[in-house]
Amino acid sequence: MKRKTNVQNQATKKLSPFKKPSKDQQVLIDTAKSFICQHLRDTKPAVLVITGDAGTGKSVVLSQLFYEIQRESHHQHNQLSGTNNYFIVNHPELLKVYRNLAGQLPNMYKKNFQRPTSLINLMNKQHNQFDVGVIDESHLLLSQPDHYNHFYGTNQLLSLLKIAHVLVIVFDEHQVLRLKTYWTKKRLQSLLAPFTQKWLHLTHQFRMEADPSLINWINHFTGDQQLLPIQKGFQNHYDFKIFNDAEAMRQQIVNQNKRVGLARIVSTTGYPSTLDGGHHYITEGNFSLPWDQYNYSSTPWAEIPETINEVGSIYTCQGFDLNYVGIILGPLVNLSQDGHSIIIDTDKITDVESFKRRQDMNDPKEVLQAKVTLNLNAINVLMKRGIKGLYIFAHDSRLRERLYHDYQLSLQ
Incomplete structure (x- = not known):
C-alpha cells in the first residue's frame, strides 16, 4: 500500500x-x-x-x-x-x-x-x-x-x-x-x-532531464522526419537507449519500475486494437503484451501497478509524467529508401476511430497529410513522457538496424 x-x-x-x-x-x-x-x-x-x-x-x-x-x-x-x-x-x-x-x-x-x-x-x-x-x-x-x-x-x-x-x-x-x-x-x-x-x-523543458541535443533529435524525428545522428550527449544526465529486442526493453522497464516506479511500455498504432472488451496483443519476437484496457477506476492508468503488464497508448499517457518510457515504433513507422528519414505508412493505421473521415475535409491530400501529422504528433507525445529515461524499439527491421547501429556508434 x-x-x-x-x-x-x-x-x-x-x-x-x-x-x-x-x-x-x-x-x-x-x-x-x-x-x-x-x-x-x-x-x-x-x-x-x-x-x-x-x-x-x-x-x-x-x-x-x-x-x-x-x-x-x-x-x-x-x-x-x-x-x-x-x-x-x-x-x-x-x-x-x-x-x-x-x-x-x-x-x-x-x-x-x-x-x-x-x-x-x-x-x-x-x-x-x-x-x-x-x-x-x-x-x-x-x-x-x-x-x-x-x-x-x-x-x-x-x-x-x-x-x-x-x-x-x-x-x-x-x-x-x-x-x-x-x-x-x-x-x-x-x-x-x-x-x-x-x-x-x-519554452523551457521541465519534464525530461535530457540534453537539448536529444530534444532536438526527437523534434526532427517527429517534425520534418529527419534522422539526425545519435550523439554521446544524449546520455548526459539521461538514460537513452535503442534496443534491437523488444523483450529486452521490457525487462529493463520492469527493472526500472521496481527501482523508481512509473516505468511503462507504450506503443504507436499499427497493431490489432479494438475496443470490444477483449485482449489484443502486441507481439514482437519473444515480446507479447496486451494493449491497455479501458480504465473504469478512479486511479489513472499509469498509477495502477498491474499496468506494467500492458502496453500504453496516447490515450492513457498523454499529459502524464513517467520516470521511464519504452516506446515501440509500430509497423507504420518505416525507414525511407535513402535511409535518411522516416516515413509514415498510413495504410497500416489500426486506430480507425481516431482517423474517421471529416465532412469538412474533402481533399484527399489534406486528409493524408493530416494522418501523417497526427501520427508524428503521437510519437512526439510518447517519446517525451519519460523524466529519467527513453528506450526505443522499432518494428521495421531497416529502421531498427539503423537506429541500433547509430546508438552503438554513439557509445564508442
Whole structure:
C-alpha cells in the first residue's frame, strides 16, 4: 500500500499548487490573472492562449492558476470574489488526477473539474454561464459533432465561448491526435479572430532531464522526419537507449519500475486494437503484451501497478509524467529508401476511430497529410513522457538496424 501511495505522489506532485513554480511560470500565472480580471466584465468573452511543447510546464501553470483563482473567489474584497469557475479537460485519465488533487486542497472541489461536454450540456440545460474556464489540453477539444460522446454542437471551443466570460487555454498543435479534434494554430487563430485574445508561450523543458541535443533529435524525428545522428550527449544526465529486442526493453522497464516506479511500455498504432472488451496483443519476437484496457477506476492508468503488464497508448499517457518510457515504433513507422528519414505508412493505421473521415475535409491530400501529422504528433507525445529515461524499439527491421547501429556508434 505504501508503494502505491509513493507512486501516486510522483504522478501528481507536479500539479500540486504547493510546488513552487519557476520564475517564468509565476510571471505567466500573474499575467493570466491580470488578463482575467481585466476582461471578467466584458460584454464579449476573452481568451488567453498558452502555447508550448510537451513537457514545458503548461499543466503546472494552469493548476497553480486555478488554485489561486479559486482561493480568491472564496475571499471578499477582490475582483474574483464570488466567481463561478471551472477547470476543463477532455482527457478522462488526466481528469482523475485533477479530481484526486482537488479533494486534498481547500477551496478546490471535484465538481469544479469537468469534461467539456458535461459542462456544456449542464450550462445549456440550466440556461447558465460561468465566469472563468481554464482548459488543459485544449487541442483535445472536439472540432466537430460527436454524437457518441453526446456532443451535438459544431465545435466545443465555440460552445464554451458562448457560456464563459474568460477562457484560459493551453494549446500545442504538436499534440493533436485525432481527426475529430483536428486543430492547427491557423485554425485556432481563425476561430478566435472575433474575440479579445492574448497569446503567451513557454519554452523551457521541465519534464525530461535530457540534453537539448536529444530534444532536438526527437523534434526532427517527429517534425520534418529527419534522422539526425545519435550523439554521446544524449546520455548526459539521461538514460537513452535503442534496443534491437523488444523483450529486452521490457525487462529493463520492469527493472526500472521496481527501482523508481512509473516505468511503462507504450506503443504507436499499427497493431490489432479494438475496443470490444477483449485482449489484443502486441507481439514482437519473444515480446507479447496486451494493449491497455479501458480504465473504469478512479486511479489513472499509469498509477495502477498491474499496468506494467500492458502496453500504453496516447490515450492513457498523454499529459502524464513517467520516470521511464519504452516506446515501440509500430509497423507504420518505416525507414525511407535513402535511409535518411522516416516515413509514415498510413495504410497500416489500426486506430480507425481516431482517423474517421471529416465532412469538412474533402481533399484527399489534406486528409493524408493530416494522418501523417497526427501520427508524428503521437510519437512526439510518447517519446517525451519519460523524466529519467527513453528506450526505443522499432518494428521495421531497416529502421531498427539503423537506429541500433547509430546508438552503438554513439557509445564508442
